[in-house]
Amino acid sequence: MSTEVILEPGRADQNYWRDLWRYRELFHVLAWRDVAVRYKQTAVGIVWAVVRPLLTMVVFTIIFGRIAGLPSEAGAPYPLMVFTGMLPWTFFAAALSDASNSVIGNANLISKVYFPRLIVPTATIVVAFVDFLIGFAMLLAMMLWYRFVPGWQILLVPVFVAIAFLASLGPGLWTTAVTVKYRDFRYVTPFIVQFGLYISPVGFSSHVVPEPWRLLYSLNPMVGVIDGFRWAVLGSHIESRSGFALSLSVVVVFLAVGIRQFRTMEKKFADLI
Amino acid sequence: MAGDIVISVENLSKRYLVGHQSGRQRSDSFRELIVRQAKDFARKAADMARGRPVIDGDDIEEFWALRDLSFEVGRGEVVGIIGRNGAGKSTLLKILSRITEPTAGRVRINGRVASLLEVGTGFHPELTGRENIFLNGAILGMSRREIKARFDEIVDFAEVEKFLDTPVKRYSSGMYLRLAFAVAAHLEPEILIVDEVLAVGDIEFQRKCLGKIQDVAGAGGRTVLFVTHNMPAVQQLCSSAVMLSDGVIATRGPVDATIAHYLRSLETLSQQSLRLRKDRQGDGRLTVVDVTLHDDAGARVETAICGQPLRVRIHYESSFDGAPRSVDAAFNLRNASGVLLTCFANGQTGAVRLPIYSRGYFECVWPKVNLRSGAYASTIFVGLDGSTADWVQHAFSLAVEEGNFFGSGNLVPRDHGDVVFDQAWSSVDERSGIAMSSQEAAICRV
Numbered sequence: 001m002s003t004e005v006i007l008e009p010g011r012a013d014q015n016y017w018r019d020l021w022r023y024r025e026l027f028h029v030l031a032w033r034d035v036a037v038r039y040k041q042t043a044v045g046i047v048w049a050v051v052r053p054l055l056t057m058v059v060f061t062i063i064f065g066r067i068a069g070l071p072s073e074a075g076a077p078y079p080l081m082v083f084t085g086m087l088p089w090t091f092f093a094a095a096l097s098d099a100s101n102s103v104i105g106n107a108n109l110i111s112k113v114y115f116p117r118l119i120v121p122t123a124t125i126v127v128a129f130v131d132f133l134i135g136f137a138m139l140l141a142m143m144l145w146y147r148f149v150p151g152w153q154i155l156l157v158p159v160f161v162a163i164a165f166l167a168s169l170g171p172g173l174w175t176t177a178v179t180v181k182y183r184d185f186r187y188v189t190p191f192i193v194q195f196g197l198y199i200s201p202v203g204f205s206s207h208v209v210p211e212p213w214r215l216l217y218s219l220n221p222m223v224g225v226i227d228g229f230r231w232a233v234l235g236s237h238i239e240s241r242s243g244f245a246l247s248l249s250v251v252v253v254f255l256a257v258g259i260r261q262f263r264t265m266e267k268k269f270a271d272l273i
Numbered sequence: 274m275a276g277d278i279v280i281s282v283e284n285l286s287k288r289y290l291v292g293h294q295s296g297r298q299r300s301d302s303f304r305e306l307i308v309r310q311a312k313d314f315a316r317k318a319a320d321m322a323r324g325r326p327v328i329d330g331d332d333i334e335e336f337w338a339l340r341d342l343s344f345e346v347g348r349g350e351v352v353g354i355i356g357r358n359g360a361g362k363s364t365l366l367k368i369l370s371r372i373t374e375p376t377a378g379r380v381r382i383n384g385r386v387a388s389l390l391e392v393g394t395g396f397h398p399e400l401t402g403r404e405n406i407f408l409n410g411a412i413l414g415m416s417r418r419e420i421k422a423r424f425d426e427i428v429d430f431a432e433v434e435k436f437l438d439t440p441v442k443r444y445s446s447g448m449y450l451r452l453a454f455a456v457a458a459h460l461e462p463e464i465l466i467v468d469e470v471l472a473v474g475d476i477e478f479q480r481k482c483l484g485k486i487q488d489v490a491g492a493g494g495r496t497v498l499f500v501t502h503n504m505p506a507v508q509q510l511c512s513s514a515v516m517l518s519d520g521v522i523a524t525r526g527p528v529d530a531t532i533a534h535y536l537r538s539l540e541t542l543s544q545q546s547l548r549l550r551k552d553r554q555g556d557g558r559l560t561v562v563d564v565t566l567h568d569d570a571g572a573r574v575e576t577a578i579c580g581q582p583l584r585v586r587i588h589y590e591s592s593f594d595g596a597p598r599s600v601d602a603a604f605n606l607r608n609a610s611g612v613l614l615t616c617f618a619n620g621q622t623g624a625v626r627l628p629i630y631s632r633g634y635f636e637c638v639w640p641k642v643n644l645r646s647g648a649y650a651s652t653i654f655v656g657l658d659g660s661t662a663d664w665v666q667h668a669f670s671l672a673v674e675e676g677n678f679f680g681s682g683n684l685v686p687r688d689h690g691d692v693v694f695d696q697a698w699s700s701v702d703e704r705s706g707i708a709m710s711s712q713e714a715a716i717c718r719v
Contacts, residue, residue: 005386007368008379029411037399112394113412114371270372271289 016263020116027119031126034098038127049131050138053090057083060203073205073236077146081234085202087135088164088229092222093193094128095165099172100189103180107273117266118259121176125165132161139233151235160228163251167221170254177258177265180272201226205236218243221251278383279464279496280346280369285378287339287364338364340520342378351490351497353507353528355535356517358666359552362500365517366468369498384463384496387413389454398442402433402452405441409456423459430485431455451478458485464496465489486510502666504532504611536611539650539667547668559591559629559662561653564604564669577642579676579685579693585617588634593657600627601656602635606649606671608691614649615692629657643693645685646675 039046057079064070065078072081099121103110106120136157143150171192179185200222201209209217217223224247230236238244339361346352354362367373369380370388395412396405406427410420420427428434431451433444441449467486483506490497490510499510507514507528514531516523516538524534548562566574567584577583587602603618617637619625627635635655653668654661675684678693685693699710709717 005371005382006379007371007375007382009374009376025416026411026414029408033397033400033404033408036404037397040399109395109412111372113388113414115412115414267374270367 016116020118023115023119026115027123030119030123034124034127035130038130046134049134053083053086053135053138057086060086064203068204070204070208073207073230073234076148076234076236080142080146080148081205081230082203083139083142084230084233085200085226087132087139088160088225089197089200089202089222090135091128091132091161092164092168092225093196094131095125095168096172096175097189097193098124098128099168100175100179101186102172103176103269104183104186104273111270111273117269118173118262121172121262122169125168125172128168129161129165148234150233153232153235156232157229160225160232163228163248164222164225166255167225167251170251170256170258173258173262174254177262180265180269196220196222205230207236214243215246218246219250221247221254223247224251277348278345279348280383280498281381282342282344283379283381285339285342285365285368285380286337286376287361287368287373288376289336289338290334337520339368339375342520342522344515344522344525346496346498348496349490349494350513351499351511353511353514353531354498354500354517355502355504355507355514355531356523357539357552358554358664359519360517361520362517363468364520366466366498366500370466382464385414386464386466387457387460387462388466388468389457394453396441396449396453399440401438401440402444403437405452406456409453410460413457413460414462415460427452427455427459430458430481447478454478454482454485458482458489461489461493462495464498466498466500468500483510503613504536508532532611536609540648540670547665550665550668553663553665555655555661555663557663558593558657559589559655561587561589561655561663561665561668563588564651564653565634566671576672576674577639577644578674579642579645580678580680581642581676583639583642585637585639585671586634587637587653587655588632589655589663590632591629591662592631593629593662596628597657599625599656599658600629601625601654601659602627602637603654604637604651604668606644606651608649609647611650612691614644641678641695642673642676643678643695644671644673645687645689645691645693646673647687647691648672649691 060082061079064082065072072078076084102121102124103117110117110120142148175185175189197203200220206214206217206223206227224244227238227244227247231238342361342365354365356362364373366388368375369382370386395409397408400408406424407417407420411417415423428437431448431454433448433452436444436448441452444452465486486497486499487510489495497510499507501507511528513526514528515525516531516535518538523538524531547564548560553560565586565588566577567586568574569582569584571584574583585604587604601618601620603616603620605616606614608614617639619627619635619637649671650667651669651671652666653664655663675687677683678685679695697710699708700714701708
């Protein structure tokens with residue numbers, strides 16, 4: 001005999017995390033669907049994932065490296081430094097925008113079937129992760145081209161990918177939950193993404209930020225992620241550990257706020273959509 | 274025995290908060306619009322900060338979709354859930370399938386619940402039939418292993434073997450439907466919730482679906498909750514029924530008695546003024562306020578006469594500005610046992626570009642009423658630009674009197690079905706090929 005389910009006000013909260021685990025298969029399937037659809041629809045899907053970061057890298061190298069004459073990090077060629085910054089940034093940006101639109105995009109599912117809603121935004125991030133893997137392969141190719149040998153720290157790249165994932169999940173959950181009620185918030189994410197590209201150390205090294213401003217600068221969670229990523233790949237030193245710790249704590253706070261917002265609103269999703 | 278109760282609902286209630294816009298929200302100037310939006314936004318932001326639920330509109334009204342519902346469903350029972358639009362059927366199903374939480378009360382469910390969804394929910398047009406089977410199965414709660422085990426059965430039922438690796442966007446709507454139903458039907462949960470899925474598809478397919486549901490319930494010993502407006506299907510499938518009315522249980526009992534009660538309640542309903550009816554769906558851009566019957570000359574009549582022309586006028590009031598790209602006005606007719614006889618719709622005739630007035634009526638001219646005497650229930654639907662503006666179940670009852678349909682001087686007998694058609698009869702001599710109608714025969718005899 002199967003288990004008894006009791007439905008009453010507030011009950012769903014108690015079994016939430018257990019349910020999330022029970023529905024892991026749906027997570028796989030939704031993630032697989034999003035990836036399959038993305039690379040199926042556009043024949044140039046993969047080419048797109050390759051060309052876009054390459055072009056951005058060229059532009060940033062010219063503007064920040066040549067015209068502005070900013071220094072690189074740890075003796076790495078400027079394009080390589082830009083690309084190492086762009087990888088986690090693109091992952092963050094894509095994950096954030098996909099997650100933000102995910103609940104609205106799956107409205108028909110949400111109003112018809114029960115499952116822990118957290119699965120939806122989390123599964124979309126997998127698509128961004130696949131793009132990230134393609135980008136990482138390009139990074140390795142570029143390192144070969146520049147004959148750049150990474151240190152042992154490169155083994156820690158997954159750690160920073162995980163942090164980038166959490167950094168995008170927090171705000172992503174928040175916006176996607178709020179967008180269900182206020183569609184205007186859809187316009188917030190593209191703005192954050194566009195703006196964030198310039199206030200994060202993507203086209204330049206965070207070493208060029210003047211010392212007194214560093215701590216304030218580290219409030220941007222992506223500063224910690226990108227610095228950490230550059231440390232792992234290029235072996236550049238992290239200037240201030242407290243700044244890195246600050247970035248990490250901002251990530252954790254955002255995540256907590258995002259999950260909380262999502263959890264309080266998700267019960268109403270089906271009624272609101 | 275307590276173990277044989279699979280669903281037990283105790284004092285279940287669900288409340289919604291509904292916001293109304295006070296006054297006409299017309300923006301005369303862009304600046305005014307911005308000011309109002311800003312005020313609205315400030316209020317919502319304040320609500321959000323205080324952790325209160327945020328509601329659109331100025332007046333907030335409580336609305337109890339379900340009030341103090343209690344009932345039990347035993348193992349293997351097939352229960353029909355019937356009631357008018359807005360009676361709370363969908364809310365009940367949403368709670369049972371855990372899509373939304375109850376406001377008060379509790380439900381105990383023994384076993385896995387699956388809903389037979391609106392067909393194709395979760396299908397992705399870009400994915401192939403094979404991929405969609407796995408996707409849809411997972412959404413409905415099947416594990417990969419279960420889907421694999423039933424894969425052939427599903428494909429068989431859906432009859433799509435040849436197109437398994439074709440994206441479903443290239444499927445015909447029939448194939449799409451069959452595939453969607455097939456996945457859901459092979460779910461084999463302990464409790465199956467079926468919500469109006471049978472409203473679509475051709476008769477053959479509908480019969481197949483009903484058969485499958487019967488299998489699930491009969492041989493499978495599973496519990497089925499069946500929600501529909503299709504009374505004959507309820508009668509055929511269910512052993513008992515629950516009738517909801519305004520969020521409470523109106524009757525719970527054997528299926529025949531409950532359906533009879535439901536049909537009676539609809540009759541009293543259609544005597545109520547259409548304007549005051551609350552059990553309507555649609556966005557309110559247009560509201561049907563009355564239905565009147567007229568004869569050929571336009572004079573008002575109370576009943577239709579079999580064989581005579583009839584004009585049905587659907588009076589409405591509308592807040593719609595400008596000319597809609599398309600208007601769908603329709604009403605259908607059901608007989609006393611709830612069987613759908615026909616549907617009158619401007620869309621069928623191609624006349625979709627009708628203007629809309631702030632007060633006006635749609636007129637449908639029926640050149641010759643071909644119904645036998647009796648009362649026929651009618652649901653009215655009006656859509657503007659492809660979305661529902663107003664939809665009222667059992668909005669009026671069409672009374673038809675006996676009449677001289679064939680011009681023969683004889684009334685059409687009542688007990689030979691519901692409809693009558695123009696027809697001509699003759700007798701043919703097979704050898705000579707000479708056909709003779711009864712008039713000609715009469716002349717010959719003279």
